Each structure stands twice: as structure tokens, then as C-alpha cells.
Amino acid sequence: MSMLNSWQRNVSLAPLTTLGIGGPADYFVEAHSLDELADAVRQAKETGMPYFVLGTGANLLIGDGGFRGLVIHNRAESFEFNGNKLRSDSGAVIADLINASLDKKLSGLEHFVGIPSSVGGALWQNLHFLAPDRQSTLFIETVLSSARILDENLQIHEVAAEFFQFGYDESILRHKPIIVLEATFQLTLANSEDIQKQMYANMQWRRQRQPQLDEFPSCGSVFKKISGVGAGRLIEEAGLKGHRIGDAQISDKHANYIVNLGSAKAADVCGLLRLVQDSVSDNSGYGLEPEISFMGEFT
Numbered sequence: 001m002s003m004l005n006s007w008q009r010n011v012s013l014a015p016l017t018t019l020g021i022g023g024p025a026d027y028f029v030e031a032h033s034l035d036e037l038a039d040a041v042r043q044a045k046e047t048g049m050p051y052f053v054l055g056t057g058a059n060l061l062i063g064d065g066g067f068r069g070l071v072i073h074n075r076a077e078s079f080e081f082n083g084n085k086l087r088s089d090s091g092a093v094i095a096d097l098i099n100a101s102l103d104k105k106l107s108g109l110e111h112f113v114g115i116p117s118s119v120g121g122a123l124w125q126n127l128h129f130l131a132p133d134r135q136s137t138l139f140i141e142t143v144l145s146s147a148r149i150l151d152e153n154l155q156i157h158e159v160a161a162e163f164f165q166f167g168y169d170e171s172i173l174r175h176k177p178i179i180v181l182e183a184t185f186q187l188t189l190a191n192s193e194d195i196q197k198q199m200y201a202n203m204q205w206r207r208q209r210q211p212q213l214d215e216f217p218s219c220g221s222v223f224k225k226i227s228g229v230g231a232g233r234l235i236e237e238a239g240l241k242g243h244r245i246g247d248a249q250i251s252d253k254h255a256n257y258i259v260n261l262g263s264a265k266a267a268d269v270c271g272l273l274r275l276v277q278d279s280v281s282d283n284s285g286y287g288l289e290p291e292i293s294f295m296g297e298f299t
């Protein structure tokens, strides 16, 4: 079939994830526009090929065996402002939207500075960070005004934020094969110095408490928050901070992060995930659930 010819074969996925782990995709295509993104999904469905859309690969563990199907790397990255609204393709990188918003003195996305994410991944996750008071959490859903999606029957719809059924690390995208094509954010005019101050404060907070990607590859927090307790604290109390299997290590800076010390395998990370779940359950009775996405074949 013609599209099979245009898809690349046997492409290594590890370099496309922030953790730097994972075997090859049997088929791989880059989508540089929303039409290309929708076409790739349609073609995968028509050929009965398993597929998934890859954003910045920041919340993903890909199995050592790789992915038997098509990986669609979303590089549709256009965006534009219309007054205080920002319309963006789903492959745009949140950091680029934050910088462009700052130039326009528009506030709303700066709270998510330092988080690697595409727009599509951000809605999948309901991207979040601590509010400036450091007591509550700010979610990207609060600035999302609408989105365009490709549903499981390949129909395109304009939807409001409520469609996504957002929660903490939670949205409908985690449960249904719905693809975000584009999103529109409602931002607010503000003073650019205030926006910059918030970005600086958040970056400082993150650097002090979490391993940064320029220090260690990771995929951010691996377990879902347990309200009022904190997964990191439970893992630390179970005595696992710094624990290592192969080159995968429970970060000694933040126990809910697993870092890749060099040549970690997905099997090492899975070993740590199981160890954490068992130890925390024995130690405190809590059942920790992973919040990351698992793709491909695990050995």
C-alpha cells in the first residue's frame, strides 16, 4: 500500500522520549500539519494498524521490544493569537507558547514553565503545577476554551473544555482513542514583569526539588498523587530513595521520579515500579498507581 511506502521502518523511539528508553517502532511518520496528523490516523485505522500519537515523549515508557505498529510523531506546531485567545496545533510545544504569550503580555500558561509537553500531551495529562500560593494546584483546563478533536469514528468535532472530563492526571484522552488536533486558550492581559517573575519563581522551585532533564533523563512523576499524602513521601518512607535496578534509579532528589543514569532499560524501570508498589503497600497500606503512559512490548 502507498502509505506503507511513505512510512519509515524500524525507527528507534528512545531518543524521542525524555527518559531515553524504548525499542523501535515498526512504522513511523512525522505529521507536520493538522491534515497530515488526521491523515496518518485515518490511514492507520484503515489498514488496521495499531498506532499512537507521540508528542514530546515526556510522560511515556516505551517497552524494550518496541512498538508493533505506527508511531505518529506530532510536529504540527503552528499557533497564532487573536486578541487574548491563542489557537494552537496540538504538536506545538508548551514552552514555545509560553514565550510567545510573554511577548504579547498574555498570562495563563506561564505557570507551566519548565514542563516538557506538547499541547496534545498537556490535555491528555491536564497539565498542572502548584499555584503561586504553593497550596493549591493550577490545571491547564482553567485556560482551555475549546479544542478540535478527531473522534474514534474519524469525525472532527469542535468541543468545549468540559468534553475532556478533566481531573488530576486525568482526561477522557486516557480512556478513548480520541486525538486532539488543535486547542484554543483564553489568556489574560498582564504585566510582563509579573509573568516573568512567576516563571522565574516556578523554575527555582522546580530546580530545588526535582531532577531536571539537563541533569538526568526522566519522565517526570511516575505515580499518581494520593490526596493529602503525596506519592513521593510514601516512597521515601518505604526507604527507596536512591534505590537502583540496572541504570534506572529512584531519584535521590525527588522519590516520585525515576531517572535514567545512562543505559537503563524499560525492564529496569518496570522492576522499580513493582518494587515501589509492593514496598509502599507493605509499609503504609497505600496502593500506588502509575500515571505515565506505557506503549509497546515489555519483556
Ligand SMILES: Cc1cc2nc3c(=O)[nH]c(=O)nc-3n(C[C@H](O)[C@H](O)[C@H](O)COP(=O)(O)OP(=O)(O)OC[C@H]3O[C@@H](n4cnc5c(N)ncnc54)[C@H](O)[C@@H]3O)c2cc1C
Residues within 6 Å of the ligand: 018, 052, 053, 054, 055, 056, 057, 058, 059, 060, 074, 090, 091, 114, 115, 116, 117, 118, 119, 120, 121, 122, 123, 124, 125, 126, 127, 128, 129, 173, 178, 179, 180, 181, 211, 212, 213, 218, 219, 220, 221, 293
Ligand atoms: C522533567 C519532567 C517534569 C515534569 N513535570 C510535570 C509537571 O510539573 N506537571 C505535569 O502535569 N506533568 C509533568 N511532567 C509530565 C509531562 O511533561 C506531561 O505529562 C506532558 O503533558 C506530556 O506531554 P507530551 O507531549 O510529552 O506527551 P507524550 O509523552 O508524547 O504522550 C503522552 C500520552 O499522550 C498522548 N498524546 C500525545 N499527543 C496527543 C494528542 N494530540 N491527542 C491525543 N493524545 C495525545 C500519547 O499518545 C500518550 O499516550 C513532567 C515530565 C518531565 C520529564
